[in-house]
Amino acid sequence: MKNVTGVIFYYYFICKRKLWYFSKDLNMEKGNELVEIGKLIDENSYKREKKNILIDENINIDFIKDWKVIHEVKKSRKIEDAAIWQLKYYMYLLKEKGVDIEKGILDYPLLRRRNEIYLTEDDKYTINNIIEKIDKIQNLHVPPAVIDAPICKKCAYYELCYI
């Protein structure tokens, strides 16, 4: 099974076609150097100064309280589901690496809201399920159909999808 990155996990909730393209390295979004948590932990073995981790342009995770709480600031709640699940996925990955995360915080300063996220046993089950589904999508011979949704207009893949 191919290693499922945080971005791919996130794309699962946004658009499965985008997920497919991305996993074939047909990446249209420029300028985001992806740093994957797993790699980072291996390389830096918990260096304290590496506590702010940019995972992709959407997710910027802060560790607060000595790797116990991960914290993510978002502007809007538009794609909250994807954000919640991505956060849960990071907690899941970190737990697998032996970092025992207590909780995650989704922070919407503009809306003056905070959302505490916990990873339950059920969630772990769901995540495993999703990983399996992601794997199936990645193995499709051709990408899933265009979703024809309003987000397409702003998506970096628009031209590739609609040409």
Added chain:
Amino acid sequence: MGETFYIFNNGRLKRKDNNIIVTTPDGRSKNLKSEVTDEIYIFGELDMNTKLLNFTSQQNIIIHLFNYYGFYSGSFYPRETKISGYLLVNQVKHYENLDLRIELAKEFLLSASHNIYRNLRYYNGRNGKNVDLEKSMKEIQSLRNKMKDAEDINQLMGIEGNIRKIYYSRWNDIVNQDINFNKRVKRPPDNMINSLISFINSLVYTTVLSEIYKTQLNPTISYIHQPGTKRFSLCLDIAEIFKPLIGERMIFSLLNKNQITEDDFEINSNYLYLKETGKKKILMEYDKRLMRTIKHKDLNRTVSYRHLIRLECYKIIKHISEEKRYEGFKIWW
């Protein structure tokens, strides 16, 4: 959308902090805004060093070099950052399998010859001479039909050669200036029009290269032309489609409006070399043409001529990923 710089001056091109500076021998200097630069064309004699090249590479800027006479020498092409092993494998597969290869090559050349046909149609009965290009148009159409049945690449290229022959034979009718142009001669070009074609084809080639660079396509694996050791042959393939629209229409217009005349050539060189003034006029016009826009039917967006080339790359990507059959760009307006 990045910018393109054309440099004619002699002098020095250097990196200073995060800027790229051109300095002329008399001390004037200009800052090319490196963050927004995509390409630099160099026609003058410039000194530069590895510090500059490392920087342009890091900024994903391509440098195209032309020699003193205006002939394309090559490009300094940054390390590929967009690589997809998946796509590369499929690109190769479409080259190795002859059926797959000819399918793509045919679509390239059918599109190219459609665009040639449209150029003739555009000038048919125009420009005061009332020239009748109908007969040649018919011949081209029937050759295009033969193209559809071609069984191998050589046959295909033979037909394409015949189409170009007919096309070139009518340029004297399309062009108002009195130039004796009958056939394309490449090395060396032996009259004004041949020199213009050589120069402008190399511009189209470099533009295609810059656009391919922004995608995951590998520029060395091609379908009509032999995969290149000397050149990025996929650029040649794709350029075929755009030469009639971007290059050749420009040649007709430059000559018919007398923007380019014999005076723009070194007469003693037997019209082999364009003077600097001539090159500058062409580049200005070329740049303008690349920025011309049309409304794209499938995308429902306005796109520039230059961007049409990128869209072509996307269509090719979808074809070789076996997602959607490639339909080459054909002038539709």
